[in-house]
Amino acid sequence: MAHPTQLGFQDAASPVMEELLHFHDHALMIVLLISTLVLYIITAMVSTKLTNKYILDSQEIEIVWTILPAVILVLIALPSLRILYLMDEINDPHLTIKAMGHQWYWSYEYTDYENLGFDSYMVPTQDLAPGQFRLLETDHRMIVPMESPVRVLVSAEDVLHSWAVPSLGVKMDAVPGRLNQTAFIASRPGVFYGQCSEICGANHSFMPIVVEAVPLEHFENWSSLMLEDA
């Protein structure tokens, strides 16, 4: 989850997010190198007493500063497209969960076998236990088995919302009347936080998402318990 004074992404909890993180590092390094070079050239030009009034053109440098940017762009495009296609691959989910956005909470439905559905409200600040995170905790978490491909179908029951969990590299708009598919694999067990990412009214900032990845056995126990309680 996010922490104070954080500069970069949250730690990746899915293979896709790892790829996105590394690509971002790669692209940012290129950007920083170019910016440093340009800044250096600017300061060098501004601070020299030398002048040259007789240069008219230079084929060589023109060729270099055309080919080099093209090469740099290819070096950015290739990893980018690789990840784009990776994210689009046909996956074979083990589990389908529906995340429905409401004003102002999420509800999760696990209907592959039985009809398990429950609401997930934010824990109000005054009800937080010590150690819990303000504006991020919910009363019921979306539990998923770890290391399993999970399909999430996102929709909304009233207005636009958006289901996002940064550490899993997932964000998908929740549109009323439409069913948007996304998928992820939680590479490790853990608790992953997200927040509604489309303005949806007064309590848009107060309908967080919590995904908890657990071993398959624990997931099965949890879902039986939830069905009994319902």
Place this chain on the structure above:
Amino acid sequence: MADVIEDKIKNYKTAPFDARFPNTNQTRNCFQNYLDFHRCNKALSSKGQDASPCEWYQKVYKSLCPMSWVEKWDGQIEDGSFPGKI
């Protein structure tokens, strides 16, 4: 043929990838399977045949469709106001 379908139904985990709906928008996938289930039931029961192969479509639409949509459509079918052709 029937036992192939039976096997598929028995080993059902979740709705598999459907090449007819390869993209992000799965609305039609859900609706199509809902329609197909009711059409299959209607077709097989009208001929007096066993409607258990239709269970596949039911499993898929239950996996994909939000419960509120299914309840609404079931209500509409009862009323006779369901917009799809069954």
